[in-house]
Amino acid sequence: MAQIKIENVCKDFGTFNAVKSSSFTVEDGEFFMLLGPSGCGKTTTLRMMAGLELPTSGKIYIDGEEVSQKPASQRDIAFVFQMFALYPHMSVGKNISYPLQCQGLPKADVKKKVAEIAEILGITEILKRPVGGLSGGDRQRVALGRAIVRDPKAFLMDEPLGALDAEFREHMSQELRALHDRMGATTVYVTHDQLEAMQMGDKIVVMNHGVVEQFGVPQEIYDWPATKFVASFLGSPSMNFLDFEGMASAGVDKVFLGDVGFEIPKLIEGITGKLCLGVRPEHITLKNDGVYRGRVVASEYLGTTQVVTLDTSNGRVKARIASGVKVNVGDQTGLEFDPRTITIFDNGTGRALASNSNKGVLKHG
Amino acid sequence: MAEVVLNNVSKSFGCDIGLANVSMIVPDGSFVVLLGPTGAGKTTTLRIVSGLDKPDSGSVFIGGRDMSDCTPAQRDVAMVFQQYSLYPHLTVRQNLEFPLKSPILKTPQSEIDRKVGEVAEILQISHKLNNKATALSGGEMQRVSIGRSLVRQPSVYLMDEPLSSLDAKLRSDLRIELKSIQANSGATLLYVTHDQIEAMTMATHVGVLDNGKLVQFGSPREIYENPVSIYAASRLGQPRINVLPADIFGGAPDNAKTIGLRPEQITQGDGEDSFVQRVEHLGDQTRLHLLFKNQELITVTNAQSDLKNGDIVKIRPNNPFYFDASGARVA
Numbered sequence: 001m002a003q004i005k006i007e008n009v010c011k012d013f014g015t016f017n018a019v020k021s022s023s024f025t026v027e028d029g030e031f032f033m034l035l036g037p038s039g040c041g042k043t044t045t046l047r048m049m050a051g052l053e054l055p056t057s058g059k060i061y062i063d064g065e066e067v068s069q070k071p072a073s074q075r076d077i078a079f080v081f082q083m084f085a086l087y088p089h090m091s092v093g094k095n096i097s098y099p100l101q102c103q104g105l106p107k108a109d110v111k112k113k114v115a116e117i118a119e120i121l122g123i124t125e126i127l128k129r130p131v132g133g134l135s136g137g138d139r140q141r142v143a144l145g146r147a148i149v150r151d152p153k154a155f156l157m158d159e160p161l162g163a164l165d166a167e168f169r170e171h172m173s174q175e176l177r178a179l180h181d182r183m184g185a186t187t188v189y190v191t192h193d194q195l196e197a198m199q200m201g202d203k204i205v206v207m208n209h210g211v212v213e214q215f216g217v218p219q220e221i222y223d224w225p226a227t228k229f230v231a232s233f234l235g236s237p238s239m240n241f242l243d244f245e246g247m248a249s250a251g252v253d254k255v256f257l258g259d260v261g262f263e264i265p266k267l268i269e270g271i272t273g274k275l276c277l278g279v280r281p282e283h284i285t286l287k288n289d290g291v292y293r294g295r296v297v298a299s300e301y302l303g304t305t306q307v308v309t310l311d312t313s314n315g316r317v318k319a320r321i322a323s324g325v326k327v328n329v330g331d332q333t334g335l336e337f338d339p340r341t342i343t344i345f346d347n348g349t350g351r352a353l354a355s356n357s358n359k360g361v362l363k364h365g
Numbered sequence: 366m367a368e369v370v371l372n373n374v375s376k377s378f379g380c381d382i383g384l385a386n387v388s389m390i391v392p393d394g395s396f397v398v399l400l401g402p403t404g405a406g407k408t409t410t411l412r413i414v415s416g417l418d419k420p421d422s423g424s425v426f427i428g429g430r431d432m433s434d435c436t437p438a439q440r441d442v443a444m445v446f447q448q449y450s451l452y453p454h455l456t457v458r459q460n461l462e463f464p465l466k467s468p469i470l471k472t473p474q475s476e477i478d479r480k481v482g483e484v485a486e487i488l489q490i491s492h493k494l495n496n497k498a499t500a501l502s503g504g505e506m507q508r509v510s511i512g513r514s515l516v517r518q519p520s521v522y523l524m525d526e527p528l529s530s531l532d533a534k535l536r537s538d539l540r541i542e543l544k545s546i547q548a549n550s551g552a553t554l555l556y557v558t559h560d561q562i563e564a565m566t567m568a569t570h571v572g573v574l575d576n577g578k579l580v581q582f583g584s585p586r587e588i589y590e591n592p593v594s595i596y597a598a599s600r601l602g603q604p605r606i607n608v609l610p611a612d613i614f615g616g617a618p619d620n621a622k623t624i625g626l627r628p629e630q631i632t633q634g635d636g637e638d639s640f641v642q643r644v645e646h647l648g649d650q651t652r653l654h655l656l657f658k659n660q661e662l663i664t665v666t667n668a669q670s671d672l673k674n675g676d677i678v679k680i681r682p683n684n685p686f687y688f689d690a691s692g693a694r695v696a
Contacts, residue, residue, distance in 0.1 A: 037532070167402060167559075170605075177643075194533070198647045219668070222648035235648050237537055282649045282668070298541050300566035303589045303602050304629050304665075307566075309541060320649065 002063040002153040002186050003028045004049060009058030011044050018044045020210040021058065026154075026188055026203075031180050033201035033218075034190045037233070041210040042190045043158055049188060050156050051075045062153060078147035080157040086131045086142055093118075093127040096145040103150070117145045120179065137168055144179075154186040161196070173200055194234050198222065206230045216361055224358035225343060228350040231278050237307055240284070241345070242277040242314035248344050248353060255344060257314055260292045263339035265357035274347035277314075281307060283338040284319035286327070290334015299327045310335065366553050367428030367520035368393040369414060374423035376409055376577075383409040385577040386423070391521075391570075394551045396544065398564040400600050401574035407557040410574070411523050414555060416440050427520055443514035447526040449506040451498040457509050458494040461485065464517045484512045487542050489535070504531045508539075515546065521553045528563065540566055561601050565589070573597045595625060595692040602627050604652060606686075607662040614682050618696050625686035628664040636681025641672050653678065 004026040011019040019041040026032040034042040047053040049060060051072035060068045067075050086095050093114055100110045118124040121141045126134070131142060140160065147155055160176070161169045177200050180187055191197055197204050198218045205215045206229070214226040225231035231239040244257045249270030254261050255277060262277065286308065294310035294317060306323045309316060310333070317335065321327075344353045354362060369391035376383040384406045391397045399407040412418040414425055416437035425432045432440055443464075451460050461481045465472045472480075485491040488508040493501060498509065507530050514522060528536045544567045547554050558564060564571050565585045573581045573588065573596070581588055581597045592598035598606045607626045611617035614637070617624060639657035651670045655662050655678060664680075672678065687696040 181643075195647065199645050199652075219646035219648065222646070223668075232534070236533060238534065280649065298545065300540070301585055302562065302565050303627070 003061075004154060004186065004188065005059075005061040006045070006049070007059040007061070009045070009048060009055045009060060011041075011048060011053060012056045017210055019048070019055075022207075022210075022212045024205050024212060024215045026186060028186055029184045030186060030202045031177065031200060032186070032188045033197040033204045034188065034207065035192070035194060035197040035201075035204050035233070036207035037192055039209075040207040042192075042205075042207050045207070046156050046158055046188060046190050049154075050077055050079050052079070076152050077154045077156055078150060078152040080143055080147050080155065080160045086139060086146075088130075088132060090131065091127070092123060092129055092131055092134070092138075092142050095131055095142050096127075096149050099146060099150050113149055114145075117149050120148070120182070121145050137172060140172065144176075148183070148185075152185075154188065157187065157189045159191055160189070162191075169196075176200070195236070198234070206233060208233075214362075220361045223341070224352070224361045225278070226352050226358075226362045228276065228278070228345050228352075231343065231345075231352075235280060237281050237318045237320070239278045239280050239343075240317045242279070242312070242317070243347060244275055244277065244314060245273065246275060247272045248275055257292070262292075262337060262342065264342045264344060265340065265355040267344065267353055267355045268359060269354045271346050271353065276345040276347045277337075278343040278345055278352075279337045280341060281318045281320040283341040284317065284321075285336045285338075286319060286321060286325070287334045287336050290336050292335050294333060294335050296327055296329050296331045296333065298329060366393055366518075366551050368426075369521055369553060369555060370426040371410070371414070372424045372426070374410075374413060374420045374425065376413060376418065376420050382406075382577040384413070384420070387574075387577070387579045388423075389572055389579055389582060391553060391555055393553055395569045396547050396554045396556065396567055397570045397572060398556045398558060398568035399572045399574055400558065400561065400564045402559060404576070405574040406577040407559075407574055408525055409577075411444070411525055411555060411557055414440075414521070415442050415444050415523050417444075441520045443517050443519040443522050445511050445514045445522070445524040445527045447529060449503075449510040449530075451506055451509055451513075453497075453499045455498055456494070457485075457490060457496050457498060457501070460498050460509055461494075461512050461516055464513055480516050484515045487515075487546065488512050488539070504535060507531060508535075511539075511543075518550070518552070521555060522547075524554065524556045526558050526560075527556075529558070529560065536563075543567060561603070565601060571601075573600050592625075592686065593694050595623065595688050598625055598627075598686060598694075604628065604663040604665065607631075607664075608688070609657075609660045609662065611687060613658055613660060614685075618687055620689050620695050621687035622690040623688045623692075624682065625688060626662065626664075626682055630683050630685050631662075631664045632681050632683045633664070633666065633678055636679050638677050639680050641674055641676040641678060643674060644670070644672055655680070 007023050008021050010021050036042045048055050051070055054069055059066055097110050097114045118127055123141050161172050201218055204218050204221055206213045208229045214221055214230045222234050246256055248255055248267055250267055253266040254263055294312040297311055298309040300307045301323055305320050308319045308327050371387055371389045374384055374387045399410055401407050413420050462477050465477045485494055490508050511527050528539055568585050571585050571588050572579055575596050581593045589601045595608055608623050611621035611624045639655040641653055642656050643654040645652040650665045650668055653664050653666055689695045
């Protein structure tokens, strides 16, 4: 098991900068998520950890040992791909035992190890079956088994559940997380699915255009995004942005959108100009007599809650409220924001202004 | 716009049952979503309504007319497939204009321009109108393919998972747009998805399909709050409904085999002890994985909860569902 440290790592493909000076640390035993849209550099980062790509500059440490320019074969990590690569002509058992046979382990030991792994994954019954006729889930379990059997220092997984349908995916993600909790192996997991990242990860790195936007504990990143990109990428529906021009100076705990004032966590840095107030849908309440007004455009029933879309003088806003509340399209209503949850962004750079509430979590790469 | 009626429609593919005796009324101006896992018969239903497949028995009526002998073209339906199908040698604008340029319709050019502009705006592709169809991303191609059905005013729109290839943000924008286009134009829309959020948010009616059978048909709220079976109850709601042995809390009706509990049907802080096994902070809510008398269940609590593994939470059921041995609802 191992700690993995990434220090100022860059990767260029020709003139294209896939990863721009990224730094973060995956602690021993963590389930660590690399999250971002396609093309953000998350898979390239993972492949550099594995040694499948070598960084253009920067350093990678596994358990304190520098491995930046070492090939994959010398790093003792296991890689699980999105498309489970199995040997089609071998049985389930053979597929799992193959890495051990290659290492020259005695037959009896191999057998014992494979039985152990099959037990963990719940595939003992199908060890003798050919992999050809297996369901997607069983194939993925076999691919995992082959990765686990070697006892590598770390597991690197590239969207391992991406090809499965939604229902089964939820089941497998729980199984994978439970497996991690039993084995405690350092795992780095690439996904573009924010819910999967929130659900499974101990820590998340959010990447965009090759840059680490933020890195930390899921709930903290969700509550206190460092950039507008992070704020909009995490959460569904995503954070509302209300653009306004004005002044937000250090020490203030109120901003004005037009002539309506909103209380906010006390700022410790300030700017003047194009600003943006960020508030999550679940932190908005609808109050008939509220000062800040909006017109209901749509209401979407979601069982326990409903999402109400409103037009305001600062653009479209979504609020998540209890589904029992009656809302009609066309209604005029007041909106109130929970003042403890608000983030103010600099619209020029997209960065969050530091406040008393978020100062501890604004870690950029 | 028109009403669509399916009358005892059956269809099999060799030994596999596609649809078994499905009867359904899609009311004029409604947005009907067919929900079910892979293989439930959703797409088969769409293809039979469109005329791409013929039923083995039963009939389809559109606007009161029996469609049995009509070709897809004669049925005046617009279909959007899961996989975009565009004319690769034409621009986005030409692709969108194509259905309106049909010699039968004789639409004036000014009307075509207006309609294409409007649809392009709704689907956020106005800036790509002069691009070749092949010079687009997958999501953009899918939007053009949706747009091509929207420029027309057919009797009924048939859509097969049209949003599944789009990213989350765009999906949530287009959900609202599709819903408002349908509501404002009074169009009849039959829509297939396995995404329960789409079903919940857009549908006036949801049809739940299970192995080729229509097992429940009603508003999303009816199906969520009053499901006929475990199967129907499991289609909607995240996290999914918990199904536990009926007598686990006591007080179950005699014929009940299992008790069904959605998160809001579990009262926390009162009742018997359960143990927290895992806490998932999802941002807007926190999911609790609980162990109660050796049964696992999942519920939700507020986002700022500081519960952790090993903590004890008291729970009791609150207006639960009960199901019999076959999975049918008994209370």
